[in-house]
Amino acid sequence: MTSLKLFAWVTLLAPLAGTIALGLLGRRLTGRAPGYLGTAALAVSFASAIAALFALQDLAEDERQVVAVAWDYASTVGVDAQLSLLVDPLSVFMMLIVAGVSMLIHLYSISYMASDRGYTRFFAYLNFFVFSMLLLVLAGNFLVLIIGWAFVGAASYLLISFWYRRATATRAGIKAFVINVLGDVGLVLGTFFIFRHTGTLDFLGTFERAGEAFAGNSADLTAGLILVLVGAFAKSAQIPLHTWLPDAMEGPTPVSALIHAATMVTAGVYLIARMHPLFELAPTAADVGAVIGCLTLLVAGTIAIAVTDLKRVIAYSTMSQIGYMIMGVSAGAYAAGLFHLMTHAFFKALLFMAAGSVIAAMAGQQNLDRMGGFRRAMPFTFGCMLIGGLALAAVPPFSGFFSKDEIMLLVGDRGGWYWILYVAGYVGALLTGVYAFRMIFRAFLGEPVAEARELEQGHLHHAEVHTNPATGEEEDSDVGFPGAEHHIAEREPTMKIAMGVLALLAIFGGLVQVPHVTHVVDGFLEPTFHDSALYERHPSDSLISLGVVLGTVAGVLGIAIAYLVWVRNPGLSGRVRERLAALHKLFVNKWFFDELIDALVVRPSRWFGSFAQQTFERVVVNGVLVGGTTGVVKAGSSAVRAAQTGFLRYYAALVVVGMVLMAFYFLVST
Amino acid sequence: MDIGWYLTVSALIFAIGAAGVLTRRSPLVILLCIELMLNAANLALIAFARMHGDPDGQIFAIIVMVVAACEVTIGLGIIVAMHRRRLPINVDELRELQG
Numbered sequence: 001m002t003s004l005k006l007f008a009w010v011t012l013l014a015p016l017a018g019t020i021a022l023g024l025l026g027r028r029l030t031g032r033a034p035g036y037l038g039t040a041a042l043a044v045s046f047a048s049a050i051a052a053l054f055a056l057q058d059l060a061e062d063e064r065q066v067v068a069v070a071w072d073y074a075s076t077v078g079v080d081a082q083l084s085l086l087v088d089p090l091s092v093f094m095m096l097i098v099a100g101v102s103m104l105i106h107l108y109s110i111s112y113m114a115s116d117r118g119y120t121r122f123f124a125y126l127n128f129f130v131f132s133m134l135l136l137v138l139a140g141n142f143l144v145l146i147i148g149w150a151f152v153g154a155a156s157y158l159l160i161s162f163w164y165r166r167a168t169a170t171r172a173g174i175k176a177f178v179i180n181v182l183g184d185v186g187l188v189l190g191t192f193f194i195f196r197h198t199g200t201l202d203f204l205g206t207f208e209r210a211g212e213a214f215a216g217n218s219a220d221l222t223a224g225l226i227l228v229l230v231g232a233f234a235k236s237a238q239i240p241l242h243t244w245l246p247d248a249m250e251g252p253t254p255v256s257a258l259i260h261a262a263t264m265v266t267a268g269v270y271l272i273a274r275m276h277p278l279f280e281l282a283p284t285a286a287d288v289g290a291v292i293g294c295l296t297l298l299v300a301g302t303i304a305i306a307v308t309d310l311k312r313v314i315a316y317s318t319m320s321q322i323g324y325m326i327m328g329v330s331a332g333a334y335a336a337g338l339f340h341l342m343t344h345a346f347f348k349a350l351l352f353m354a355a356g357s358v359i360a361a362m363a364g365q366q367n368l369d370r371m372g373g374f375r376r377a378m379p380f381t382f383g384c385m386l387i388g389g390l391a392l393a394a395v396p397p398f399s400g401f402f403s404k405d406e407i408m409l410l411v412g413d414r415g416g417w418y419w420i421l422y423v424a425g426y427v428g429a430l431l432t433g434v435y436a437f438r439m440i441f442r443a444f445l446g447e448p449v450a451e452a453r454e455l456e457q458g459h460l461h462h463a464e465v466h467t468n469p470a471t472g473e474e475e476d477s478d479v480g481f482p483g484a485e486h487h488i489a490e491r492e493p494t495m496k497i498a499m500g501v502l503a504l505l506a507i508f509g510g511l512v513q514v515p516h517v518t519h520v521v522d523g524f525l526e527p528t529f530h531d532s533a534l535y536e537r538h539p540s541d542s543l544i545s546l547g548v549v550l551g552t553v554a555g556v557l558g559i560a561i562a563y564l565v566w567v568r569n570p571g572l573s574g575r576v577r578e579r580l581a582a583l584h585k586l587f588v589n590k591w592f593f594d595e596l597i598d599a600l601v602v603r604p605s606r607w608f609g610s611f612a613q614q615t616f617e618r619v620v621v622n623g624v625l626v627g628g629t630t631g632v633v634k635a636g637s638s639a640v641r642a643a644q645t646g647f648l649r650y651y652a653a654l655v656v657v658g659m660v661l662m663a664f665y666f667l668v669s670t
Numbered sequence: 671m672d673i674g675w676y677l678t679v680s681a682l683i684f685a686i687g688a689a690g691v692l693t694r695r696s697p698l699v700i701l702l703c704i705e706l707m708l709n710a711a712n713l714a715l716i717a718f719a720r721m722h723g724d725p726d727g728q729i730f731a732i733i734v735m736v737v738a739a740c741e742v743t744i745g746l747g748i749i750v751a752m753h754r755r756r757l758p759i760n761v762d763e764l765r766e767l768q769g
Contacts, residue, residue: 646768648700648761652691 004059005068007052008087011095012134014045018127026120035110038123042103042130049092049099056092064088064527065204067140078199084140086203090528093338094137094270101262101345102130104498108353109254111492112360115483116252122162126258129155133263137270141201142191145271149187149231152264153180159259160251165480168470172247179244183234186227193224194278207277207531214281225278225285228271232289236268236322238296243593245319249311250470252482253356256311261318261352262345269325269341273334276532280332289330290411294421297323299591301431305438306587308368309470310355313439317392318348320428324407327421332534333410335513339521340403343509347391347400350502354385357495358443360486362451363463366470368439373448377455381489382444384499389440391506393433393555399510401551404429406513409547413539426554433558441566460488515544676717684710695760697752701745708738
């Protein structure tokens with residue numbers, strides 16, 4: 001058991017050591033050394049995670065929830081705040097995914113960010129992010145969870161506004177951070193609601209006491225869990241707190257791959273899975289989660305078929321897939337949701353990496369309208385994107401099929417009104433196929449654009465004037481802006497290795513949980529979820545078959561539609577857009593959520609701010625409080641000052657008068 | 671003789687001195703009036719000393735005279751300084767030390 005704790009600590013602290021080393025030694029390292037250092041730290045972390053896996057499996061099944069405590073923060077009355085890690089199958093599962101995928105993304109970034117002047121800073125931030133995420137998933141009590149949660153938000157801000165001289169990037173970073181802080185508030189308040197009844201912050205303790213503390217259908221628990229869900233939705237970019245995710249694509253592509261595909265946005269899913277005993281005691285809250293997850297997957301899918309920025313298509317895809325995961329874990333399909341988390345990490349990171357390669361070939365341009373025909377110029381990238389797309393569209397036997405299928409199976413098995421979510425899920429799967437292959441066909445098939453033709457001749461397109469891809473503003477390539485050179489996968493071995501590994505995982509990763517055949521994920525996570533009423537469910541064979549058929553049909557049909565619209569009949573998409581202009585406008589404007597939030601939240605806040613400054617600050621505080629106090633003091637002192645005339649005889653008269661009064665007093669009093 | 675007479679004289683001289691301090695404008699005259707007040711007090715002290723047969727009052731009167739002498743020295747020094755700087759020798763006009 002001690003070796004398990006040791007491995008857990010090493011996994012957690014290796015990235016932190018990496019950050020500190022990069023921060024201190026950064027100046028002295030040249031070339032790609034910082035990249036290798038950062039990746040080495042992650043490699044140590046991943047190796048330790050694997051060792052932790054073996055150590056965990058060595059323990060007996062009912063001993064697999066180990067708490068490792070470092071020190072007490074505060075043992076005051078009523079609050080047991082310690083720095084404790086909970087090492088159990090769920091956290092080891094998340095640890096492996098986070099450390100593993102992060103390591104591959106670090107590897108990719110060694111080449112991708114090579115010409116950026118902020119290279120060392122990038123790896124320091126990336127390592128810090130991994131440390132925060134590991135802290136979050138290893139947390140053993142609410143306090144450490146909240147700390148990890150906040151750190152992850154801060155790391156996300158640092159990385160989104162990495163190119164800090166770009167106005168669009170800093171604005172996106174602030175937007176992400178503000179929405180995340182809103183989620184933090186929800187999480188902390190929710191924790192308080194729960195803590196008030198259970199009296200302990202420790203996870204295992206809370207889950208044990210949850211039964212008696214929240215007898216019946218407790219309103220407090222439901223309220224607390226809905227607040228916790230606010231936190232989960234903010235972090236996982238679910239409606240209505242999702243507006244930060246597409247803007248977060250302002251960050252470099254490895255950041256999008258790591259944070260906004262594989263790890264940070266999955267924190268909400270992890271949270272719901274971790275708190276499953278509480279969610280099972282408050283089914284209303286779980287239902288809220290399922291409904292929002294379903295809503296998100298549909299809305300995000302519709303937006304993804306309309307937007308034209310390559311990275312934003314993938315971002316909305318992420319939002320949609322996380323919607324599946326949230327729907328899954330809220331409906332009780334814990335293993336399925338986490339399985340989809342794993343496969344999604346693989347194929348989404350792969351898709352982002354491939355997109356990064358394409359964007360590099362376009363010298364920083366991200367607009368799909370300007371891309372086309374890269375198939376011959378970038379065969380490796382095309383292959384990876386194709387694999388990622390097939391996995392995303394859930395075509396068997398790729399990994400995405402098995403995981404998504406499992407979620408839908410268990411959602412349908414719940415019955416009742418969950419059938420609506422079931423249908424919606426398959427509609428979403430159809431949309432997924434459409435937008436995934438729209439993206440691939442538009443970027444890789446068709447007539448090669450100028451950049452693609454250049455690349456076929458062997459020359460990577462290089463922009464003479466660097467511009468912000470979103471606004472067209474001119475930039476230089478100094479610190480705070482992207483580097484002058486771009487790196488594509490075909491030319492960089494580290495990028496190829498990273499993408500290759502993820503491609504293999506995207507193809508074969510699903511085979512660990514094939515219905516009726518293998519149950520690796522289910523079995524592994526069993527000790528964490530043994531207290532769940534919804535875990536051991538065996539859906540009927542007919543439902544399984546129905547799921548397989550529907551899933552395959554939805555995915556393949558989506559691809560076929562994309563093929564017809566964007567490859568066979570090139571003018572068709574334009575005509576459809578004209579016919580359904582209103583619908584297209586709704587989708588392209590992201591369902592006007594940004595405008596809605598602007599009207600509901602931003603404008604009132606601004607009005608309140610200017611009111612506070614113009615009226616309250618100037619009139620009340622400066623005028624009345626500060627001015628009034630000084631005015632009173634001034635008036636008083638000028639009254640007193642009138643006695644200092646400087647007139648000698650006046651002073652002498654006062655002395656005499658005083659003396660006479662004293663004499664009278666003594667005379668009279670006797 | 672009755673002590674009352676001596677005290678009355680002392681009080682009268684004191685009052686005259688006080689009135690002089692309050693009404694005269696020249697610092698030299700004010701110093702003179704202060705001397706008057708001090709001597710009035712001396713008179714009272716000696717009268718009481720004679721009444722009680724106690725020499726303490728007379729000793730105290732001598733001390734008062736010493737103090738008066740020192741104070742007049744300083745006061746005259748200030749007046750000479752004022753004259754040297756061509757300041758008006760008039761307490762009404764010297765009022766810069768005010769609030």
